[in-house]
Each structure stands twice: as C-alpha cells, then as structure tokens.
Amino acid sequence: MDSRDKSARLWRSFSFALTGIKTALWSERNMRIHFLVSLLVIGCALFFSISQLEWLFVIFAIGGIFSLELINTAIERVVDLITKEYHPLAKQAKDIAAGAVFIYAITVVVIGIIIFLPYVLRGLRL
Numbered sequence: 001m002d003s004r005d006k007s008a009r010l011w012r013s014f015s016f017a018l019t020g021i022k023t024a025l026w027s028e029r030n031m032r033i034h035f036l037v038s039l040l041v042i043g044c045a046l047f048f049s050i051s052q053l054e055w056l057f058v059i060f061a062i063g064g065i066f067s068l069e070l071i072n073t074a075i076e077r078v079v080d081l082i083t084k085e086y087h088p089l090a091k092q093a094k095d096i097a098a099g100a101v102f103i104y105a106i107t108v109v110v111i112g113i114i115i116f117l118p119y120v121l122r123g124l125r126l
Helices: 003-027 029-048 052-082 088-124
Strands: none
Touching: 003 029, 003 052, 029 052, 029 088, 052 088
C-alpha cells in the first residue's frame, strides 16, 4: 500500500468522525446545550484573560464533555438498534452511560466555579 492510499484512508476516517460529530450536534439536544455553554465559557475565558493553566483545564473540560456525550449517544443508538422493546439491561446501559456524562458535567461545573469565581468576585469589587 503506497502512502497516497494511507493518506486517503486517514482523511476518510477524519471525515467519518466529523460526520459523527455533526450528526450528534444536529440530533442531540444535550450536545447542542454543551456546545452553547462551551461557547459561553470560551467567551468568559477570553473576557477574563484566564491563565494558560486555566485554559488547559477549560479545554480538557470541554473536550471531555463532548467526548462523553458522543459515547453516550453511540451507546443509546446501539441499544436502540438491538431492541425496540423494553429490556432492563438496555435501560441500565443507557442510564449508566447517561450517568457518566452527568458525573463529568458536575465535575466540569466545579472546575468552572474554581476558575471563574475569583475573576467574577474581583470584578464585583471594582
């Protein structure tokens, strides 16, 4: 296999990944909420000129929540593909995946409070 074939396969895999992200953004309400909140957080980060280390936490928080939401969506779709009928294990799989997103979302909120609250409090003391 020559390097052009490998390069084409690599770009095709990126295309599939981007299609998956786009599909989730258009079809999943929570993904759109995370996207809008992420834009707000990035705007706040720019406004407050947060430090480089704080940016790293913000980037990991945003990337992590998107990644977990994509995994959650994939699990839900696979479960729905396997069975349309109610099954307790199908419900557990969906609930557990949603729980993972929920735990991370709480973690991200705590990170946001730790990073942004001092800036807000400083701004209020004008």
